[in-house]
Amino acid sequence: METHLADFIRGTVDGNEAEAILRRCVHCGFCTATCPTYQLLGDELDSPRGRIYLIKEVLEGAPATASTRLHLDRCLTCRNCETTCPSGVEYGRLVDIGRRVVEERATEPRPLAERLERLALREGLTRRWLFDPAMKIGRKVRPLLPAALATKVPGTKHEKQKTLKLDRHARKMLMLAGCVQPAMAPQINDATVRVLDAIGIETIVARKVGCCGAIRHHLSDHDGALKDVKRNIDAWWPHLEAGAEGIVMNASGCGAMLKEYGHLLRNDPDYAVKAERISALTLDVSEVLAPFTDYLVAKLGAPSTRRVAWHPPCTLQHGQQIRGPVEAMLTAAGVDVKLCAESHLCCGSAGTYSVLQPELATALRDRKLTQLAALQPDAIVSANIGCITHLQSGTQMPVLHWIELIAGALPRGGPRHGLFPGEAKQAPRVHKGPGPKPIPDPQRPL
Numbered sequence: 001m002e003t004h005l006a007d008f009i010r011g012t013v014d015g016n017e018a019e020a021i022l023r024r025c026v027h028c029g030f031c032t033a034t035c036p037t038y039q040l041l042g043d044e045l046d047s048p049r050g051r052i053y054l055i056k057e058v059l060e061g062a063p064a065t066a067s068t069r070l071h072l073d074r075c076l077t078c079r080n081c082e083t084t085c086p087s088g089v090e091y092g093r094l095v096d097i098g099r100r101v102v103e104e105r106a107t108e109p110r111p112l113a114e115r116l117e118r119l120a121l122r123e124g125l126t127r128r129w130l131f132d133p134a135m136k137i138g139r140k141v142r143p144l145l146p147a148a149l150a151t152k153v154p155g156t157k158h159e160k161q162k163t164l165k166l167d168r169h170a171r172k173m174l175m176l177a178g179c180v181q182p183a184m185a186p187q188i189n190d191a192t193v194r195v196l197d198a199i200g201i202e203t204i205v206a207r208k209v210g211c212c213g214a215i216r217h218h219l220s221d222h223d224g225a226l227k228d229v230k231r232n233i234d235a236w237w238p239h240l241e242a243g244a245e246g247i248v249m250n251a252s253g254c255g256a257m258l259k260e261y262g263h264l265l266r267n268d269p270d271y272a273v274k275a276e277r278i279s280a281l282t283l284d285v286s287e288v289l290a291p292f293t294d295y296l297v298a299k300l301g302a303p304s305t306r307r308v309a310w311h312p313p314c315t316l317q318h319g320q321q322i323r324g325p326v327e328a329m330l331t332a333a334g335v336d337v338k339l340c341a342e343s344h345l346c347c348g349s350a351g352t353y354s355v356l357q358p359e360l361a362t363a364l365r366d367r368k369l370t371q372l373a374a375l376q377p378d379a380i381v382s383a384n385i386g387c388i389t390h391l392q393s394g395t396q397m398p399v400l401h402w403i404e405l406i407a408g409a410l411p412r413g414g415p416r417h418g419l420f421p422g423e424a425k426q427a428p429r430v431h432k433g434p435g436p437k438p439i440p441d442p443q444r445p446l
């Protein structure tokens with residue numbers, strides 16, 4: 001696509017990147033077929049190709065109107081269009097630049113209520129000392145909350161296993177606890193720790209690590225997001241130098257963000273090398289476990305859930321281009337795993353999208369739940385806290401993280417030690433296959 005950038009952005013880092021991306025788009029429109037908002041609304045301006053035009057116009061000097069901003073706001077950043085595009089257009093990076101420019105050059109400010117809502121999300125979700133007590137209060141007053149808000153508060157409180165006692169292992173990985181996950185679904189981190197322990201990896205949750213930066217980044221607070229990113233790098237770096245092998249992620253939205261750290265800080269002389277290294281060392285938990293499948297499965301009992309509908313989050317299948325390892329692990333563990341029709345489509349969660357665009361988010365959620373229910377599963381499983389809570393808000397069927405199923409099939413006493421006080425230790429099973437293999441990381445040592 002021929003592009004003539006306006007003076008305000010020509011020759012800048014963002015300008016050069018946007019121009020290179022725009023030039024790759026050949027207007028073919030293949031991407032419209034897999035865009036959830038285009039499928040719902042049928043408006044070209046709510047398709048990837050239409051949004052690319054809008055961004056191009058603004059970068060060429062056209063006014064950034066409220067209508068331009070609305071069409072960009074309606075984008076889920078699901079990056080389904082990137083998977084579909086035959087020309088390799090990096091839409092996700094382009095829309096980040098487009099949103100930033102539209103925010104800065106808007107011909108009219110956002111309405112006050114919208115600004116306050118975005119501020120509350122930015123500051124409230126990213127601070128555990130604010131979010132954790134808010135969630136506790138939310139649970140207590142859930143019946144009194146308006147329906148739209150009540151669906152965001154999980155009804156069941158899963159107590160964190162305070163008595164979890166695990167072995168020390170020579171092999172260690174850092175784990176991002178997340179900013180909302182510990183309050184909304186602490187059992188996911190517990191399950192991850194237990195499963196990694198079973199394959200001989202100790203998890204470390206580093207002090208001073210907070211939000212991965214995705215919430216601020218997607219709300220166009222780019223400076224705030226970079227502060228989050230740098231704080232995390234500073235907190236993780238000493239552990240990596242001391243031998244931690246990488247960062248394991250159980251929320252695919254955060255994982256996709258960590259894999260962008262290198263790109264986001266590529267021009268920062270103090271952080272570029274470290275950020276690139278962090279991105280390279282970030283692995284989704286399914287990637288960590290894949291080489292251990294036989295070893296791990298030999299330790300598992302029968303899974304409690306026999307048939308599951310697997311909902312792959314967009315941040316896993318499109319953002320990180322990871323497809324297959326979760327299904328392979330669950331299948332090996334004896335679970336009947338099914339993908340629903342339109343499994344490539346977003347469920348409508350998309351970070352803060354379900355709060356900011358509730359009508360579209362609900363329409364996508366209900367469409368997804370209909371497709372998932374058609375499989376007649378015992379449960380729905382996914383890999384991202386946002387998708388899990390969003391889907392759960394529309395169904396009575398249990399919606400879990402898939403790692404909970406694996407952890408649930410581990411012998412509760414653990415193979416060599418008691419996980420919980422008072423439980424009898426179980427005799428280890430004899431594993432005849434090969435032992436754990438190294439995590440695939442060609443770049444070690446640091």
Ligand code: SF4
Pocket residue numbers: 024025026027028029030031032048049052081084085086087088089
């Ligand atoms: S599929 Fe790719 S090249 Fe075609 S219109 Fe969409 S973004 Fe442009």
Ligand code: SF4
Pocket residue numbers: 034035036037038046047048051074075076077078079080081082091
């Ligand atoms: S990121 Fe998703 S919602 Fe946005 S344009 Fe691409 S396919 Fe459509």
